[in-house]
Amino acid sequence: MTLFNRIIRFGLGLALISGVAQASPDIQHWTTNNGAKVYFVEAPELPMVDIRIMFDAAGSRDTDKSGLAMMTNGLLNEGTDKLNTNEIAEQFDRLGAQFGAMAFRDMAIVSLRSLTQKDLLDPAVDTLTQIITHPSFPQASLDRERKRLLIALQGKKQSPGALASEAFFQAIYGDHPYAAEPTGTEESIKSLTRDDLVKFHQQYYVARNATVAIVGAVSRQQAKTIIQSIMGELPAGQAPTALAEVKTLRTPQHISQDFPSSQTHLLIGQPGMKRNDPDYFPLYLGNHILGGSGLVSLLSSEVREKRGLSYSTYSYFSPMRDKGPFIMGLQTRNDQAQQAREVVMQTVQDFIDKGPTEEQLKAAKQNLTGGFAMRLDSNRKVTEYVAMTGFYDLPMDYISTLLSNFEAVTAEQIKDAFARRITPETMVTVMVGGKSE
């Protein structure tokens, strides 16, 4: 049986008929002896393996040194007690292995993709182990990457879209850690020391703060051995305490920034929902109808199809550990910006007032259930999905019950959830662009 058969083929086939039947995905789960959560899916078809290790060690843990988590993550492959930067780079390239490191607001991710041929995989795993466990954070690398990051920060200033996004997060999150850019500020980046990185790594890159997904052509026993070798030497440590709660917005904010661009970038929104939000499914489906389904969404229909105001119009929830943002966005010629803003606000207000029609709901469910197969049609997607569900402590049957959870949502639940949760009267509006007159 193929990877996919085991995961959802059965469930999908039945779901299309009855709309509710589910199959259990074959995600195997265990915890390493030092406390890392591991999720494994066997995928024997291609001779390769994906490993994704996620730590709660991203921007939201920066405290007063914004950019620290990202810098720590980005410097992991700059040196270990045995290997220097060039040796690490040459090692992965020589093996045809792909190493990756990223840090956002919730998650710091370290990933490896390798062929399963033993003489390629073993040394790749060994190098990854050293990188995670014994990074040396060379001062010279910090100095260099600091300069490069400062240039990147400067580059963001020439992008009206990036400026709008930065202002938006600051406005909706205020003094919450989600407000800051994971890339830091010029001042904070300049203040980072090697010692900061070493301490951050010691505190957060620990087994009890780690979630590992491994997907590929390895047996359960091989997967156990691989993950034990990668994670085994990490101290158990402690998962960090929960962040302060995201606050509800009380007053509307309108932020306007002049920029010499031909278009105005518009972002409107508020704190949205959590990954394990009780309203997750009604909000998700509602947004799918409102602005989450490309050209057929309400926003796209009103802004683009009917009026030709924008190339890209969308809305989305970006669910996080706490409430991630709910964002409605577009770009339009400066002189149309106010008109486009009004169309967006009218569209969302109408949706809140009336909720979806049965027809809209049916179309959304057809799209989501019919398209479910595409969510998990590659090892890469399975790895990311499984890692995400593990990282956010979602139930083990989260993926296998997704279809029935979509199916169960009613128009009334969507209307109710949007009325309670989405509040245009206190939203943040950010407009970055040229003057319209």
Added chain:
Amino acid sequence: MIYKGMIAAALAASALCFSSAQAASPVHEFTLDNGMKILIKEDHRAPVATTMVWYKVGSSYEHEGITGLSHVFEHMMFKGTEKYAPGEFSRIIAANGGSQNAFTSRDYTAYYQSMEASRIELSIEMEADRMRNVIILDDEFAKELEVVKEERRMRTEDKPESLVYEQFSAAAFMTSPYRNPVIGWMSDLDSMTADDLRSWYKTWYAPNNAILAIAGDVDPQQVYELANKHFGPIETSAIPSPKPRRDIQQKGERRISVKAPAELPYLLMGYKVPVIATTTDSMEPYALSVLSSIIDGGNSARFAKHLIREEQVVSSASAGYNPTARLNGLFMFDANPAKGHTVEDAEQAIQRQIKLLQTELVSDDELARVKAQVIAGDVYEKDSVFAQAMELGRLTTVGLDWRIGDQYVENIQKITAEQIREVARKYLVSDTLTVAVLEPQPLDRKKAPLRPLSGMRH
């Protein structure tokens, strides 16, 4: 670490997904009586399929005054036929769980749907319908043209490095159609008419100018039958042969500067090079591909190691080459200088690297690393059904055989250090070099104070 230059954006799609099967399932090839080619790659890992229809038309088929026509027409393909109202295509695909889009490049226009595999007949039926039956309504066209202008503003006008790339291409190519942007010049968009589109459609959209490429959980014979049922009845039409429009021989270095509101200086360089479809020496495009990986293939490659880490003269730098274009192309370099360095410093550093490659042979270890990555990349690419369909269509629309994809790894394996030095000497020469530099102008940006909400209605 964070910042990515234009070349990655310009070449990612073409340069990175170039590779294909060795041991995996073969490609099934059929040709309908009306000349339409069908290519099918089985992948039974998941019950999904990607269906793509590729047309041999793109911006390199356009002439001055009508630039952007292929792309605007691509948008109109969603605007209805006799059978389906405007937007209906998208709604039906969505209701069937599909995701869909289309893309236009210099050499092709392509449309795709990814769906649960049992529903591919829907894709095939609707694609066959819109091959000939699109109705271009004047008011739909007028609105969509505005959408495309917004797209142009978003992608190019307000992005300084994209502006540089656009003007660089117009300077590097004088008579090749590659000088024009895929999205078209704004003045050409301004003067475009619905009749221009109608005639473009009539000229190029025909079964004998199209390729159906499908990858996924499908039965090739069944796909053939479905294709024959829906595309089979469409009549062949006379497709004009595009004029060669070879770029005139460049007779010396060209330099331009582009002034735009920006923060970071930017350098873009390109040398004229052949591609697989045009080369007289079949190994050269492969040698150029390996050369590009030696320079910028991974964190151990020369730019990362020498320019970014050792000399620290650039903050980011990349090299790129697309061997599978229809016409001769460019071997490109780009860079943002590091703090305290200028674009001149960056260019000199790049030139020193070029000089080294022209005088000294690359080491066995370097060559082995590049080849190891190509072999692994060939396996990794099979993780994506979409990428597999993409490759079949992309090679075929530029006149190459899909088997070239299968032979790619083998051809790369044969490349020697001597051949790499040889192509570096032959092609990275100043007489065919074009250099463009972004000269940042003040952004003159004032952060407006928080404004009161007067005039804001909800």
